[in-house]
Amino acid sequence: MNRYLKDKSTDVTDSTLSNYQTTLNVFCDWLTDKGGVENLNELTSDEIQRFKEWRLENVQTITLKTDMTCVKGFVRFCEHINAVPDGMSQLVRIPKPNPEDEVSDDILTRDEATEILDYLEKHEYASLRHVIFAVLWKTGMRRSSLYALDKRDFEDGASPYLRVRHRPDTETPLKNKRKGERDVRISGEVADIVRDYLRFNHPDEEDDHGRTPLLMSTHGKRCEPSTIQRNVYTVTRPCHYTGECPMDRDIDECEATSYNTASKCPASISPHALRRGYVTEALNAGQPKEVTADRVDMTHDIMEKHYDKATKNEQMERREDYLKDI
Template identity: 30%
Template sequence: MKLPEDPGDFDPTAAGEYWINKRTIDHTENTIRSNRKDLEPFLGWCIEHEIERVGDLSEWTIEQYENYAHAREDWGGVTVKNKLQTLKQFLEFLGEKGAFDGYLHPAVTVPDLDRSQEVNTEKWDKTDALPQIRFMRDSPKWNGTFEHVVTEVAWFTGRRVQALSGLDLSDYTREPDADDPADGPFLDFKHRADEGTRLKNKLDSEDPVEISEDVADVLDHYIARDRNEKRDENGRKPLFTTRQGRASIAKIRGAIYIATQPCIRIACPHGENAEKCKYRKRDHASKCPSSRSPHRIRTGSIQWQLDQGISPDDVSDRVDASVETIRRHYDVPDDREKMENRRRKYTGVLEDSINDVEDSTDLSQSVEDHCEGTQSTPDSDESSDTNEDDSTVSPTK
């Protein structure tokens, strides 16, 4: 990109792209994707209002954009906050480069939301998740498939898809050595930026995470059944693979969209014929009204772990999120049962929660009705801003 002699002469769109490119050096792909998505409306607004130089931005133009953001009916409070926070960071960067006479970012007023507005209510709820996981475990057709294993590991650990994609086969330990302080199976999440797999919070994200024996059984079945014996471009052996090598974020995302569709277990809640529905194909699975993204898996998992009595501090370590975030967005007990559940603890409790689910699904009928097209899909990476991707995987935690 050719830089203007005066930073103020930067076209807003070009300036936005320059800022995004600079951030790729020390920020994760997920953060960059979010930054780009949050900044795009402002750049489009500048084009619509014929603002051709960032040097022409002023406190008044910023206030006009804020009014526009708050007036959008399709943006909730959290969305407005995220987009204005990103704009503030962008303008601070431009100010440091001398694009303005002074700084403009203090003019951005980021809304201060109360806790009720910030609580994340969009999630794969345990009332849907636990019967679905039980079904896949019991189904000869689904158990040990890539779709099953990545979904179960994502649910049981609460980790981001980026972290799942970066796991190596050696990061999975079924039976710890005698001198290992661990007393059961676990997954060891590691930040390997120089080898192409990063964790969101870098070294702070590194942690071994306990999984149950039942989740380890799913992983073992996947490894024996569907895992491709492939190495990635750095010579490492990924845990989750495709025929080409390491399962990408997009591939894992697509598999999770498929595995969370309720019609693999019950009749379609939208009245569609499962055998003919185009949403059963991976390329269209994200458009199914009942499928869930990896982020919704993560939010549902966090709430589920809290409801089972695991403390916010322990959940923080398991899912790689700060205690403040856990408490602010998820730890919202709303009845006496949840208050009592908080006194209970840990991995066995999580597993019992799955095993104790009563599900009246007729397995044989569901398998018979299951659409064959959802199991075999090309191993092509697909990009999706819902952030992450790949084929047959194994469960953890």
């Protein structure tokens, strides 16, 4: 397993490699504890199938698909080093979830985003949270891309933009590595928020690699991805930006009102929902798919399957300008 992970380390991001390790730890532990396999030379398709059946008792089909795809890749590597019989990987069966199970419907709408931005403009202007939300919503970039930005990546001028760069040697890799590098135009409004954050609320210190992160904690450290996540969960709680709970909960008694428990609010959403919202609203506004895909570093197929959440009526409206009376 360690040899496989080392082999994959040059091909995937650190987060993906960590996911592989977690899955394979579960698989190898099961083989030892329940499968009775102590040497991979003894592995048969029966053990793999029994692991799959055991795993399905604990996870959803979409998660099992991811797990078994990882196991299949591991077994294929084991064939390469003669650790399992040839052809074993072909016997690993990958489940096929329903298409609906593979797609998340969590999305932030334009109206909700506007209301949140109005709240932040009035009550938390140029705060860390304001920058996080404004950049994610207005650019559609990944959380990991926002995390990777340095202060120097903010180009402040007549046409402001953010430089998204792959810097794995100093612990900020991009999901798609060099292919994910790009310059992302931002509006003057977003630039004002970033500029004022840097001027009034940024610690302006260097990290362990001599870099000055764009997003920094009050302790002078680069904000972790989990910090970005918690801030989005917090600000998207309706009670945070409206003062009211749409679920009629007692706000004083609700368990989700603290910073660390905001994700427990049924109405709060993750950074990925902002990405879906941006893609959907950009396409609804007439922004070409090619432009949107390049801006957010996404393939057309992935965009259409996972991120474009337009209603049937919105899709009809998009076609209006191209229809001809024949």
